[in-house]
Amino acid sequence: MSDQTEQTRDEAKQAEAVSTEPRKRGPLFSEADRANLRWFWSRYLRHRAKWLVVILLMILVQGLVYQQFLSMTENGLRVIFESGAVRDLVVVCVVVFGLFVLRGLMSFLVPIVAIRVSNAAVHDMRSDMIDHLMSLDLAYFERTRSGQILQRLVAQTQAIGGFVGIQLANAVRDLVTVVIVSGYLIWKNPILFGTAVVVLPFIIWVMNYVSDRVKDTQGQAEQARGDYMNGIEETVSGMRTVKIASQEEVESGRLKAGTRHLRDLSAKLQRTQALVMPSIDLSSAFVYVLVIGGGGYMVLSPQFDVDGAGIITFLLGMVMVFDPARLLAQFFGQLQSQLVILDRIRGIYDETPSIHDAPGAVSEFDTAGDIELKNIRFSYSPDQPLFRGLDMTFEGGKMSAIVGATGSGKTTILSLLSRLYDVQGGQITIGGKPIRDLKVRALRESFSVVAQDIVIFNNSIWENIRYVKPEASEEEVWRAAEAAEIADLIRARGGAEVGPKGAQLSGGQKQRIAIARAFLRDAPILLLDEATSALDQATEERIKSALDRLTKGKTTIVVAHRLSSVAEADRIFVLEAGALVEDGRHEELLARDGLYARLYQAQKKGYDGR
């Protein structure tokens, strides 16, 4: 394997490790948190700034209402204490009521606009993630559990959306209230306000403590939720095996252990976040006592120009500061959780595709030319090399076959041809053109593939066939279905869905759908990996004659265990543990009396029952 590729793979592995583990932890806002927030802002919020300004203005109005309320209350109290003019008192009451109606209106409008903005951000975030996922290499999906992907696309984006919508708007409102009311109180009585600030270090200490704990627990909870979702997915899709092996209890025990773990982590998170409120309450109690004591002293002492109305209003102001301050502190605890989630979401972008169009890649190439593998080196994992310098030529327009024991690398060769993986050394060319210099889409469009692991979607058989060529006419689909001997089943089932992963179909029916897809696609190169292994002999015979017509004149590569089915191939390649041990026509290989001949004799014995 080339150093460069090895490095790329290692980097990819690291990226995966990074994206499933908590990346970096730090109290309050670490550098990573700030980077994530900047990323989120620039990608999903900045272009919605005008709506954010609207929200901010409405929130400012809410804050100003409180400040005006305080000012009016102080005036009202003075009217009562001093002038005693009832008309002035009525005016104060009417204005105060009006102010709160205005605040109420803003409280109605802010969430509506905020939710609109956040829903749009969630939608954009999901769309981006879907696009990014689609661009990633197959290898990523083979090593990443689907639960983790689901978790990011569904739950985590939703959590972030909800948070930036309503909770963030509320937090800004609370912050604005705290700032405006505090400003007013500082202006009114800076000495008294200054004494209240003594509680700040205590609050900051609590926040730090909580931040650290919450991030830690939230990281574990996200991991546990991903594991749990993955467990459900595995159990549900593997229910046939679960039932046959009578493992229902084991599986339910495993899933229940998952939910217990989630419950415990959630309780731990709540416990930590719950520390915030009482510490703010304690601080506020301390401040209230200070204000009552200090303020009372100021009223009594002639050296201060402070009256009873001023102190009562100040105390009311402090209540109005602490109330949103409590909510802000609670928000802060939740924010720490969201920072962890944001980090996970962003982690998906650490993954980058390694298989993509090279600069200057072209779409045109001789699809009928020879397919050459020159000195191919490849391994799925660095410690287990599969191909250590493989040379092969599949002649254009002819039928070649690859045979060999299970695990010898037959399917991998087909995957390398269509660049599901890239070779780590050597070169593959089609018609003399290196496949790395071709547009990936153009390359893949030149193949019709009947793979070993057939993927059937929960749709009708008809739609499953049409999947490989959505623009195909009705007649074309029927023709392909007839050739693959699946048309009768389509007629019998109509448009009925075939169950998740085609669960309502037999293995042979699935295989016939895959063959019908190959007929419909009718690409110039055919890759048939155990294409007829699940069919009974009579059906296989019938399909075979149709397949012969399909493959005529096309470059065809067949992988098969049943050697009798490849006897007619123009050339047969025999693989053993990733190495080409012999090749030639059926008769030549038999005459050579090597591995092929031994395999053939063994199979013949088996069939003859001797």
Ligand SMILES: Nc1ncnc2c1ncn2[C@@H]1O[C@H](COP(=O)(O)OP(=O)(O)OP(=O)(O)O)[C@@H](O)[C@H]1O
């Ligand atoms: N996606 C993968 N990730 C890691 N290892 C893999 C992957 N696919 C295959 N392998 C390994 O690579 C080797 C070759 O597998 P491959 O599927 O090419 O064999 P094969 O000759 O087609 O086998 P079979 O006849 O059983 O289909 C095997 O040892 C297998 O375990």
